[in-house]
Each structure stands twice: as C-alpha cells, then as structure tokens.
Amino acid sequence: RIDGARLWSTILETAAFGATPAGxxxxxxxxxxxxxxxxxxxxxxxxxxxxxxxxxxxxxxALRRGRDMSLPPVACGSHLDTQPTGGRFDGVLGVLAxxxxxxxxxxxxxxxxxxxxxxxxxxxxxxxFAPAMMASAAYAGEFTTDEILAKRDAAGITVAEALDxxxxxxxxxxxxxxxxxxxxxxxxxxxxxxxxxRTIGVVEGGQGIAWFxxxxxxxxxxxxxxxxxRRRDALLGLCEIALAAERIALAHGPSAVATxxxxxIGAPSRNxxxxxxxxxxxxxxxxxxxxxxxxxxxxxALGEIGTRRRLDIDLTxxxxxxxxxxxxxxxxxxxxxxxSLGLSRRRMVSGAGHxxxxxxxxxxxxxxxxxxxxxxxxxxxESATQAxxxxxxxxxxxxxxxxxxx
Amino acid sequence: RIDGARLWSTILETAAFGATPAGxxxxxxxxxxxxxxxxxxxxxxxxxxxxxxxxxxxxxxALRRGRDMSLPPVACGSHLDTQPTGGRFDGVLGVLAxxxxxxxxxxxxxxxxxxxxxxxxxxxxxxxFAPAMMASAAYAGEFTTDEILAKRDAAGITVAEALDxxxxxxxxxxxxxxxxxxxxxxxxxxxxxxxxxRTIGVVEGGQGIAWFxxxxxxxxxxxxxxxxxRRRDALLGLCEIALAAERIALAHGPSAVATxxxxxIGAPSRNxxxxxxxxxxxxxxxxxxxxxxxxxxxxxALGEIGTRRRLDIDLTxxxxxxxxxxxxxxxxxxxxxxxSLGLSRRRMVSGAGHxxxxxxxxxxxxxxxxxxxxxxxxxxxESATQAxxxxxxxxxxxxxxxxxxx
Ligand SMILES: NC(=O)NCCC(=O)O
Ligand SMILES: NC(=O)NCCC(=O)O
Numbered sequence: 001r002i003d004g005a006r007l008w009s010t011i012l013e014t015a016a017f018g019a020t021p022a023g024x025x026x027x028x029x030x031x032x033x034x035x036x037x038x039x040x041x042x043x044x045x046x047x048x049x050x051x052x053x054x055x056x057x058x059x060x061x062a063l064r065r066g067r068d069m070s071l072p073p074v075a076c077g078s079h080l081d082t083q084p085t086g087g088r089f090d091g092v093l094g095v096l097a098x099x100x101x102x103x104x105x106x107x108x109x110x111x112x113x114x115x116x117x118x119x120x121x122x123x124x125x126x127x128x129f130a131p132a133m134m135a136s137a138a139y140a141g142e143f144t145t146d147e148i149l150a151k152r153d154a155a156g157i158t159v160a161e162a163l164d165x166x167x168x169x170x171x172x173x174x175x176x177x178x179x180x181x182x183x184x185x186x187x188x189x190x191x192x193x194x195x196x197x198r199t200i201g202v203v204e205g206g207q208g209i210a211w212f213x214x215x216x217x218x219x220x221x222x223x224x225x226x227x228x229x230r231r232r233d234a235l236l237g238l239c240e241i242a243l244a245a246e247r248i249a250l251a252h253g254p255s256a257v258a259t260x261x262x263x264x265i266g267a268p269s270r271n272x273x274x275x276x277x278x279x280x281x282x283x284x285x286x287x288x289x290x291x292x293x294x295x296x297x298x299x300x301a302l303g304e305i306g307t308r309r310r311l312d313i314d315l316t317x318x319x320x321x322x323x324x325x326x327x328x329x330x331x332x333x334x335x336x337x338x339x340s341l342g343l344s345r346r347r348m349v350s351g352a353g354h355x356x357x358x359x360x361x362x363x364x365x366x367x368x369x370x371x372x373x374x375x376x377x378x379x380x381x382e383s384a385t386q387a388x389x390x391x392x393x394x395x396x397x398x399x400x401x402x403x404x405x406x
Numbered sequence: 407r408i409d410g411a412r413l414w415s416t417i418l419e420t421a422a423f424g425a426t427p428a429g430x431x432x433x434x435x436x437x438x439x440x441x442x443x444x445x446x447x448x449x450x451x452x453x454x455x456x457x458x459x460x461x462x463x464x465x466x467x468a469l470r471r472g473r474d475m476s477l478p479p480v481a482c483g484s485h486l487d488t489q490p491t492g493g494r495f496d497g498v499l500g501v502l503a504x505x506x507x508x509x510x511x512x513x514x515x516x517x518x519x520x521x522x523x524x525x526x527x528x529x530x531x532x533x534x535f536a537p538a539m540m541a542s543a544a545y546a547g548e549f550t551t552d553e554i555l556a557k558r559d560a561a562g563i564t565v566a567e568a569l570d571x572x573x574x575x576x577x578x579x580x581x582x583x584x585x586x587x588x589x590x591x592x593x594x595x596x597x598x599x600x601x602x603x604r605t606i607g608v609v610e611g612g613q614g615i616a617w618f619x620x621x622x623x624x625x626x627x628x629x630x631x632x633x634x635x636r637r638r639d640a641l642l643g644l645c646e647i648a649l650a651a652e653r654i655a656l657a658h659g660p661s662a663v664a665t666x667x668x669x670x671i672g673a674p675s676r677n678x679x680x681x682x683x684x685x686x687x688x689x690x691x692x693x694x695x696x697x698x699x700x701x702x703x704x705x706x707a708l709g710e711i712g713t714r715r716r717l718d719i720d721l722t723x724x725x726x727x728x729x730x731x732x733x734x735x736x737x738x739x740x741x742x743x744x745x746s747l748g749l750s751r752r753r754m755v756s757g758a759g760h761x762x763x764x765x766x767x768x769x770x771x772x773x774x775x776x777x778x779x780x781x782x783x784x785x786x787x788e789s790a791t792q793a794x795x796x797x798x799x800x801x802x803x804x805x806x807x808x809x810x811x812x
Pocket of ligand 2: 224271496531532595757758760
C-alpha cells in the first residue's frame with residue numbers, strides 16, 4: 001500500500017506552483033509556473049532514484065530500473081498542466097500517485113522484473129495550445145514533432161518558443177522512449193462515482209471529441225443609428241449558434257455535449273454593432289456516429305442562421321478524436337487490483353480526453369478513476385478526498401506490480 | 407462659400423493619423439494617434455491665425471477674434487477621435503469644416519462682430535472610456551473634472567494618465583471657456599438623407615441613450631464531463647440576453663435600438679463551460695418612456711433567464727442621456743442657411759449622441775447633417791461625398807455668420 005498522507009502532502013506541495021486566490025491552479029502548459037512544477041518534479045524523481053529524460057516536446061520520462069532492462073517499461077503518469085480555472089487534482093493526481101508508487105516501492109525494497117516509467121505529458125489540457133493531449137498524440141504518431149512545435153497560442157507564441165522559454169525542449173526524439181503498457185490514474189471529473197458511492201472507476205475507454213474553430217462575419221455599424229432590421233450583428237449570430245448547439249446536443253442526450261468555451265468580438269466597442277466574432281466549439285459523444293450527426297445538424301442550423309441574418313459563418317474542424325476502447329486485458333488487470341484491495345468499483349467511459357486515450361493506439365492502455373466532489377472539474381473548487389486519492393494510488397501500484405511482475 | 411477642394415484635401419491629410427489597412431481610422435481618444443492629430447490641429451489653427459487653448463480634459467479651443475471681444479464666441483466643432491473600426495468623417499468633418507470656415511473668412515477678409523470658436527472635444531466616441539461625449543458633458547456641468555479624470559479604460563488606465571501620456575492635460579478649467587452658441591456639422595450616420603436624395607439634415611434634437619454594464623455568473627465546469635442539464639453556462643445566458651434585447655427593441659420599433667457591443671468571457675478555455683461573462687448594453691429611443699419600458703422588459707427577461715439557467719445576472723446602468731431638443735431659434739437659423747444656399751433639406755432627429763447634445767444644456771445648440779453612403783458609420787468603409795461635405799460646411803459658415811453678425 002502507498003503512503004496516503006505522503007501523497008496528500010505532495011499534492012499540497014505542488015499546488016503552490018500557479019496557485020490562485022480561490023484555491024485552484026492556473027498553470028497553463030509551458031508557462032513559467034509549469035516550468036517551476038517541472039523543475040520540482042525532476043528533482044523529486046531524482047531524489048527517488050529515477051533517471052529523468054525530456055523529449056523534444058518537453059514530456060518528462062522518469063525511469064525506475066527493473067531486473068530485466070530488455071523489457072519495455074510499464075508506464076504510468078498523467079500531466080501537471082492545468083486549465084486557467086483549474087483545480088489541484090486534474091492530471092496532478094496521476095503524476096504524483098505514480099511518484100508515490102515509486103517511493104513506496106523504494107521504501108519496501110521491491111524491485112520489479114520490467115522497469116517502471118513515470119511520465120508527465122506536455123499540454124494535456126489543450127487550453128493554451130490546441131489540440132488537447134498534444135504530446136501523447138505525437139508520441140503515438142498522430143502528429144509529427146514539427147507539426148506540434150509550430151502550433152501557436154492566442155498570443156502567437158509557438159510551442160517551440162514556449163518550450164525554449166522555460167528550457168524544456170529536450171533531446172529525446174518523440175516516440176523513442178519504449179513503453180510496454182500505460183496506466184493512468186485520474187479524478188473522474190464527472191458525478192457518477194460520487195453519486196453511486198463507489199471508490200474506483202474501471203475505465204473501459206474514452207468518448208469521441210471534435211474541436212472546431214468558427215467565425216461569424218457581419219458588418220460593423222453604429223449602435224445608435226442602425227435600425228434593428230438593417231443590422232448584420234455577428235454577436236447575435238454567435239448567440240443563435242450557441243443556443244442551437246445546446247439544443248442539438250440535448251436532442252442527442254443524455255450522452256452528447258457541446259460547448260462554446262471561447263468567443264471573442266473583433267474590435268469591440270460599446271456603441272458598435274459587432275461585425276466579427278471568433279469562437280471555439282467542443283462536441284463529444286461516446287459514439288462516432290453521434291459526433292457526425294451533431295456536426296451535420298449544426299451545419300444545417302448555421303446555414304439557416306447565416307442566410308436569415310445575412311452573416312458569413314465559417315466552421316472548421318481542427319481536431320477529431322474517435323472514441324477509444326482500452327485494452328481489455330489491462331482493464332481487467334485494473335479491475336482485479338481494485339477487487340483484491342476490496343474497493344467498490346464500476347466500469348465506465350471517460351467523458352474527458354486523457355493521454356491514455358492516445359497511448360491506446362500504440363500500447364495496451366487503461367485508466368483508473370476516483371470520485372471528485374460534485375463531479376466538478378476545470379474549476380478552481382475541484383476537490384477529491386485524501387482517502388480516495390490513496391485508494392486510487394493503491395490500485396495503480398497493484399496494477400503496475402501485476403504488469404511488471406514485481 | 408467655403409473651398410470644398412481644400413476641405414476635402416484636409417480630410418484626406420488627417421486620415422493619415424490612425425489609418426487602417428481597410429481605409430478607415432482607428433484613432434481612439436488620447437491614443438498616440440489622437441495625440442498626433444491634435445498636434446496637427448493646433449498647428450493648422452495657429453497657421454489660420456487662431457489662438458489655441460487646452461482645458462483640463464484635453465479639449466482644444468481655437469479662437470478667432472471678433473470686433474466685440476466682450477461677446478461670447480459663436481462656436482462650432484466636433485471631435486477628432488474615432489471608433490476602433492472608425493471612418494474618416496465621423497467627427498472629423500465637423501472639426502475640419504470649422505477650420506475651413508475660418509480659412510475662408512480669412513481669405514475673404516471678413517471680420518465678425520462676435521468672436522468665433524472652433525472646438526475639438528475629447529472622447530466623443532466613448533469606446534475607450536465611457537460615457538461617450540465625456541468632455542462636453544463635463545463642460546456642461548454634468549460631471550466634475552475629477553470624476554472624468556478618474557474614469558478607466560479596459561486596461562485600467564485613467565483619463566488623467568492618458569491625457570498626461572500625450573501631453574494634453576491643459577491649464578484651462580473645464581467650463582471656463584465662454585460659448586454663446588454651438589453649431590455642429592456631422593455626417594448623418596443613418597440612411598434617411600441618402601434615401602430621400604436630400605443634402606442637408608436640420609437636426610431638431612438627439613434621441614435618448616442608456617448605457618449598461620452587465621455580468622453573467624454561472625459555474626466553470628468540464629466541457630467533456632458535465633451533462634448539458636447540469637451546466638450553469640454563463641455564455642448561454644448572455645446569448646439569451648442578447649436575443650431578448652433584440653426582441654424587445656424590435657417590439658418597440660421602428661425607433662428603439664439595443665446593442666451588445668462588448669462581451670468577454672472570464673478565463674476562457676475551449677474545454678471549459680464559461681463561468682463568467684461581462685458585457686455592455688446600449689439602448690436608445692427618441693422617447694424617454696421607451697427607454698424606461700425597454701429597460702423594465704429587459705430586467706424581467708433577465709430575471710427569467712437567470713432563474714431558469716441558475717445564473718446570477720447583474721445589469722448596472724452606468725449612463726443615461728435623456729432625449730435632447732435643440733434650440734428652436736438656432737435650428738431655424740440652420741434651416742434658413744440651407745434655404746438661402748438652395749440646398750434640399752429635411753428636419754430630423756439624431757440617432758447618435760453628439761457633443762452638441764451636451765452643449766444644449768448650457769447654450770443654444772443645433773446640428774447640421776449631411777448624407778453618408780448607405781447610412782453606414784462606425785465602420786471603416788464610412789463614406790461621404792466631397793460635394794455633400796462642402797454643402798454642409800457652407801451651411802455651417804452661413805449659420806456662424808448669421809449668429810456672429812459677420
Ligand atoms: N482530463 C482533462 O480534463 N483533459 C483535458 C482534455 C479534455 O478532455 O478536454
Ligand atoms: N456621433 C457618434 O458616433 N458618437 C458616438 C456616441 C454614440 O454612441 O452615439
């Protein structure tokens with residue numbers, strides 16, 4: 001069993017990097033605060049006797065040697081970056097539980113057959129740079145390193161520049177680190193485990209995700225002199241689009257969700273009818289066909305809104321992640337670990353995207369969920385209990401030991 | 407008659423300060439570009455033999471001496487600041503037509519009984535600092551100078567700091583400059599004159615304006631894991647508010663207008679349900695009672711939206727300008743000037759706010775409108791013809807001569 005108190009105090013320790021007044025974290029990927037927590041993580045891993053490498057996209061790999069170094073390492077981990085209104089657990093728990101597992105193995109003097117690997121993936125959140133889970137996707141071969149290095153944030157800064165700014169453009173080619181299997185512990189970020197009073201979610205897969213960039217172009221005009229019927233108001237177009245997206249998602253409920261998280265008026269002014277609005281759209285469902293249907297219905301609505309309001313509406317899909325099934329054997333291993341620890345559990349699908357979903361394309365992957373308060377995540381008030389975090393870390397440790405023959 | 411070609415080339419000359427690639431102007435009040443055009447204006451006035459003073463809010467007053475300096479000056483002018491998507495005529499025409507009138511009087515060797523005054527009012531547009539027509543309101547005693555100096559732009563810069571940054575915090579106490587009457591030439595900024603093929607609008611008054619700052623507070627949550635019915639999406643609340651404002655304005659049509667020109671999501675992220683949105687609202691109508699009715703109906707809608715969507719919605723009125731009737735004698739003087747010049751004309755109400763509307767509280771004031779292309783303003787494509795600008799300047803000159811007994 002891991003040391004739940006040590007895990008908890010480590011979570012609190014790292015919560016200093018990017019702490020917000022409301023008790024959450026604002027630690028956008030490759031920000032100075034992300035640089036600080038990375039430096040802390042490297043030092044902590046080295047203190048635990050791990051060998052740390054950094055790849056060309058900044059992902060940190062900490063290796064614990066095994067008896068048979070010819071075996072590919074059994075890996076765990078998650079991410080240390082957060083949303084602008086992030087909490088203390090999303091991503092952080094998976095990385096620090098992995099560290100706690102290594103420390104516990106050291107304390108118990110356990111050597112595994114296969115080496116173990118703890119990973120901190122760059123830009124899981126996708127808030128500063130799209131898409132989310134960027135570095136694990138490149139690891140799995142979905143993007144080239146150069147494609148990712150060239151992505152820009154809203155300020156025009158590239159991933160390459162941001163990596164250099166915090167000194168985290170590493171030497172290891174992306175994808176060169178061998179991984180035999182990948183297990184990720186994470187808070188559920190949804191309400192199911194808490195509602196059912198269960199401790200462990202045995203995650204069978206992740207739902208599909210489609211991301212879009214959109215724009216609405218009308219015509220700037222005077223707020224005082226332009227009669228309502230003559231207006232080509234881009235913001236009113238955006239408003240109808242957002243409400244249409246909500247309506248369409250609800251019609252494909254209860255599973256489908258659609259979110260406009262960003263919406264920016266070009267050259268805004270109080271007394272100018274908005275002429276340009278840029279927006280983002282996030283659509284998800286466990287079924288690929290539902291993603292298609294939501295997109296098709298939304299495009300039909302956009303056509304109608306654009307014609308009626310004399311607006312040019314553009315919607316470009318910038319990313320699509322198909323629903324991911326995890327490896328049945330690895331899912332069973334997680335379930336057995338939970339069972340052997342006597343923890344209440346259920347199988348479930350992840351609503352959020354995770355690095356494990358990308359790893360699944362290349363190696364057996366699975367995930368362990370623990371409950372979070374009110375199902376809330378991507379919010380500064382995100383919370384999980386010390387007991388649940390420790391239970392999840394125990395399941396992680398047992399799963400690693402099973403896979404690496406400890 | 408003024409020199410229409412000289413007026414036109416002066417308009418083009420000043421269009422260099424803050425020129426945008428699309429052929430418009432972005433010359434926000436007290437910006438470096440506004441500083442440049444002010445420097446140009448001072449030099450041009452001095453070259454025309456005028457004596458230039460600057461008040462504590464940066465308003466520039468250029469005096470042309472009259473035979474009887476004990477008479478209060480007959481004033482004209484407008485503003486040289488623009489919207490972020492501004493055109494070359496809004497405000498500019500009124501100031502430069504005044505300059506052209508002074509130059510023409512010089513050329514003709516005409517001395518007036520009363521002195522003449524040409525004014526460039528600070529922050530007419532209200533885009534960077536609210537409210538609009540800020541300096542003329544302070545001149546008329548509606549605000550104290552200190553109240554205005556403390557107003558902040560979106561970046562937190564005060565009017566005082568912005569004045570100092572371009573060196574335009576002048577010595578003259580606001581309101582100390584004597585004015586006997588004020589006549590403002592402006593483009594119509596609406597479609598009526600063009601549609602009716604008339605050259606001159608004889609403006610009888612300005613409609614009422616109410617400005618609001620609003621906010622919608624919901625709860626940030628995960629875009630992938632938060633079921634649609636559980637969301638407290640602040641952006642969707644804003645969307646319903648904007649569409650309700652449109653619906654209510656239309657119901658009070660054709661005169662009422664309502665505009666959300668600014669809308670900003672707090673801590674936006676693609677995969678976060680928006681938890682906070684700040685917005686502005688501009689409501690106008692020629693009748694005071696309609697402003698009240700629109701506000702009351704909108705507040706009722708806000709209550710319903712907030713309850714249904716579990717959002718906290720706040721709407722604070724930050725400015726209200728009652729409908730302004732201009733001085734009947736001065737309106738008649740404008741009409742006579744247009745008539746004596748043989749120009750087609752009609753009486754009308756201004757949809758936009760103007761410095762003349764503030765001056766009207768203190769001295770006889772009136773306005774002259776000329777057509778603008780397609781009624782478009784607050785847009786980079788704003789346009790007016792050389793002939794119409796010259797006609798408007800002629801009416802201005804004749805009105806000034808009547809009032810100042812030239
Ligand atoms: N786990 C998590 O919140 N990932 C962010 C990517 C997403 O699902 O939007
Ligand atoms: N004339 C003009 O556009 N003034 C700006 C103030 C307003 O919004 O009416």
